[in-house]
Amino acid sequence: MKVPSKHAALSALFALFTFSAGAKEGMWIPTLLEAVEGEMQAMGLHLTAEDIYSVNQGSLKDAIVHFGGGCTAEMVSDQGLLLTNHHCGYGQIAYHSTVENDYLTDGFWAMTRAEELINPDLTATFIDRIVDVTERMAGAEDADAEREAIVAEAIEGTDLEGKVVAFDFGNSHYLITTRTFRDVRLVGAPPSAVGKFGGDTDNWVWPRHTGDFSIFRIYADANNAPADISEDNVPYRPAHHLPVQIGGVEPGEFTMVFGFPGTTEQYLTSDAVEFVINELNPMRIGMRDASLAVINAARASSAALRIGYADKQSSVANAWKKWIGQNKGLIELNALGKKRDLESSFAKRASQAGNRTYAACVPAIQALNAEYFPYQTARALFIEYVYYGADILNFAHAFRNAIESGAELEEKGEWQSTLESLRGTVSGHFRTYDAATDEAILAALTGPYIAHTPRPEFLPQALQGVANGTDFASDLFGKSIFDDEEALVALLDKGSPKAFSKLAKDPAFQLIAQLRSTYFETVAPEYGRLREALDLQTATYTQALRELFPDEAFFPDANSTLRLTYGKVEGSAPYDGMRYEPFTTHKGILQKYIPGDADFDLPEDLVEALRRGEWGGYGNADGDLPVCFTGSNHTTGGNSGSPALNGDGELIGINFDRTWESTMSDILFDETRCRNIMVDIRYVLWVVDIYAGAGHLVEEMDLVR
Numbered sequence: 001m002k003v004p005s006k007h008a009a010l011s012a013l014f015a016l017f018t019f020s021a022g023a024k025e026g027m028w029i030p031t032l033l034e035a036v037e038g039e040m041q042a043m044g045l046h047l048t049a050e051d052i053y054s055v056n057q058g059s060l061k062d063a064i065v066h067f068g069g070g071c072t073a074e075m076v077s078d079q080g081l082l083l084t085n086h087h088c089g090y091g092q093i094a095y096h097s098t099v100e101n102d103y104l105t106d107g108f109w110a111m112t113r114a115e116e117l118i119n120p121d122l123t124a125t126f127i128d129r130i131v132d133v134t135e136r137m138a139g140a141e142d143a144d145a146e147r148e149a150i151v152a153e154a155i156e157g158t159d160l161e162g163k164v165v166a167f168d169f170g171n172s173h174y175l176i177t178t179r180t181f182r183d184v185r186l187v188g189a190p191p192s193a194v195g196k197f198g199g200d201t202d203n204w205v206w207p208r209h210t211g212d213f214s215i216f217r218i219y220a221d222a223n224n225a226p227a228d229i230s231e232d233n234v235p236y237r238p239a240h241h242l243p244v245q246i247g248g249v250e251p252g253e254f255t256m257v258f259g260f261p262g263t264t265e266q267y268l269t270s271d272a273v274e275f276v277i278n279e280l281n282p283m284r285i286g287m288r289d290a291s292l293a294v295i296n297a298a299r300a301s302s303a304a305l306r307i308g309y310a311d312k313q314s315s316v317a318n319a320w321k322k323w324i325g326q327n328k329g330l331i332e333l334n335a336l337g338k339k340r341d342l343e344s345s346f347a348k349r350a351s352q353a354g355n356r357t358y359a360a361c362v363p364a365i366q367a368l369n370a371e372y373f374p375y376q377t378a379r380a381l382f383i384e385y386v387y388y389g390a391d392i393l394n395f396a397h398a399f400r401n402a403i404e405s406g407a408e409l410e411e412k413g414e415w416q417s418t419l420e421s422l423r424g425t426v427s428g429h430f431r432t433y434d435a436a437t438d439e440a441i442l443a444a445l446t447g448p449y450i451a452h453t454p455r456p457e458f459l460p461q462a463l464q465g466v467a468n469g470t471d472f473a474s475d476l477f478g479k480s481i482f483d484d485e486e487a488l489v490a491l492l493d494k495g496s497p498k499a500f501s502k503l504a505k506d507p508a509f510q511l512i513a514q515l516r517s518t519y520f521e522t523v524a525p526e527y528g529r530l531r532e533a534l535d536l537q538t539a540t541y542t543q544a545l546r547e548l549f550p551d552e553a554f555f556p557d558a559n560s561t562l563r564l565t566y567g568k569v570e571g572s573a574p575y576d577g578m579r580y581e582p583f584t585t586h587k588g589i590l591q592k593y594i595p596g597d598a599d600f601d602l603p604e605d606l607v608e609a610l611r612r613g614e615w616g617g618y619g620n621a622d623g624d625l626p627v628c629f630t631g632s633n634h635t636t637g638g639n640s641g642s643p644a645l646n647g648d649g650e651l652i653g654i655n656f657d658r659t660w661e662s663t664m665s666d667i668l669f670d671e672t673r674c675r676n677i678m679v680d681i682r683y684v685l686w687v688v689d690i691y692a693g694a695g696h697l698v699e700e701m702d703l704v705r
């Protein structure tokens with residue numbers, strides 16, 4: 001694809017905003033901070049843009065970690081110690097938990113380095129540098145080749161990785177080089193009664209009393225470079241680690257959040273917002289209602305299932321609740337009306353300006369959207385059914401090579417290693433697998449999947465004519481081998497490629513193979529073509545908005561790259577007669593405490609410790625233990641675990657959520673309503689040091705007051 005010729009550079013765009021007031025909306029590219037340095041300093045920043053992001057010296061960015069690809073974390077010691085959210089480390093905490101050693105319920109604290117727990121496949125990525133390559137990309141005949149050349153030049157002879165990322169629908173491009181560590185160990189996690197206090201009830205809700213943190217350590221080789229997991233590795237020495245401020249923050253104080261926001265969709269046109277509200281969200285919410293009913297019942301039935309399905313429950317429930325709030329907020333804020341108003345004044349200004357490209361872009365987007373929506377629906381259904389649905393499907397898919405190419409693998413001498421790796425897959429999968437639960441999930445999702453499939457050709461043959469999801473699932477599980485560990489182990493022991501080839505007829509393998517081929521052959525190519533066409537038009541639209549509405553701010557959407565957002569400590573008044581204070585304390589934990597409740601129970605020793613009130617230097621001036629606070633920093637998913645920093649770049653908290661009234665902010669940000677939620681670092685330290693007795697970890701940190 002050829003990249004559209006560039007209009008004005010983003011840096012020019014940012015220069016404009018220096019003069020606009022109240023710049024709380026926006027996720028700033030760290031290389032362009034000079035444009036807002038003045039405003040940040042006026043709000044209380046005592047650092048320079050160069051202190052935050054520099055390629056010449058250690059800067060704040062060297063303490064910021066892309067954790068596991070989807071979250072953020074921050075370095076807090078010169079020995080590789082990092083803090084992130086409990087919900088970001090949840091998969092690892094659950095992975096190490098058993099009914100006997102239940103770290104989810106009881107918490108986990110490594111008292112020595114030897115006790116830290118290894119996590120296969122967990123990564124921690126640092127940004128080396130971010131370079132604007134827009135001009136080079138705009139001049140390129142072959143964008144893919146140019147991208148590759150830019151990366152190859154940048155990483156040659158280094159241990160870096162690199163990629164060229166499109167920003168703002170391709171209006172600009174940045175080269176981002178990174179260094180990824182592969183040995184990241186679990187060091188500490190509070191009990192879920194702290195780390196997930198309030199459960200699904202309090203998720204996305206203020207006032208909040210969750211200690212949503214966990215602690216890991218990055219290990220490197222003797223040269224401080226990334227290495228595979230090994231006993232020889234040593235704690236990583238970062239170029240910068242954050243000082244930890246235990247003096248607290250005041251209402252109105254400057255804050256910034258530095259991390260990796262995932263996705264925002266601020267430039268959806270009105271028809272697309274209508275589609276999200278009326279079709280996409282209700283469909284996804286409905287499917288998750290159905291699977292959550294199964295998962296929640298299973299988890300309530302036994303300790304093994306409570307642990308085994310903890311991670312799946314969390315990931316299904318998190319977006320499910322967000323979408324519910326998002327729809328509510330979009331409707332309350334009249335997002336549709338606002339988008340339509342913007343589009344009609346846009347049309348007027350574009351025609352006054354006599355710019356036909358500009359005038360044509362919104363109708364062009366809407367025409368493309370009409371074609372795009374069925375593909376978007378099909379893609380969302382595939383994600384829900386395959387990635388958030390029954391685990392038997394992806395598990396069966398892991399056998400594809402052995403089933404389809406066993407003989408060739410044997411010829412190439414790769415058969416034994418294939419069997420070996422499948423043994424690992426089987427034992428990993430069955431550690432927590434429950435066939436009855438999985439069958440019930442498949443039963444619950446099959447009906448909705450079929451009913452929502454927008455076109456007959458998007459439905460795999462195996463699902464055509466299926467009238468009853470329960471019967472379908474029971475038949476599939478009755479015939480498939482993929483829910484039977486013993487049978488699979490016996491097959492692996494026998495090890496004949498021929499026996500594996502017979503599994504091609506297995507109904508679970510058939511179903512996933514057909515789901516994938518239908519999706520990748522019938523849906524994905526057209527989805528991709530339309531997405532590209534939409535990006536081209538939307539690039540013009542964002543550019544035109546900036547030109548035709550010079551007094552308004554239009555920020556580049558989040559795209560999982562490093563961004564800085566800033567605001568201040570403040571509450572909100574989301575509804576008439578209702579006020580949110582910006583701080584919560586330990587008193588609220590005790591007020592919410594309900595013995596025996598799944599979301600609000602507390603361990604006895606925690607209740608006693610909170611009642612005793614010995615804060616060990618982490619209390620506030622009123623003698624309370626601060627727990628969470630809110631701020632007007634523009635954040636989204638992916639900012640989970642991001643450091644909340646004061647004007648001196650000191651750690652004051654860890655970002656983990658947004659308030660219920662902010663859940664629509666990915667599509668429509670509202671400065672009066674949108675608040676991010678952070679756990680106060682003093683609560684984190686009190687839990688680690690005083691409650692859990694893991695003070696050796698706090699000793700590694702640089703505390704300041």
Ligand code: ASP
Nearest residue numbers: 636637638640656657658
């Ligand atoms: N709690 C959020 C998440 O799950 C963070 C956010 O979106 O604000 O990603």
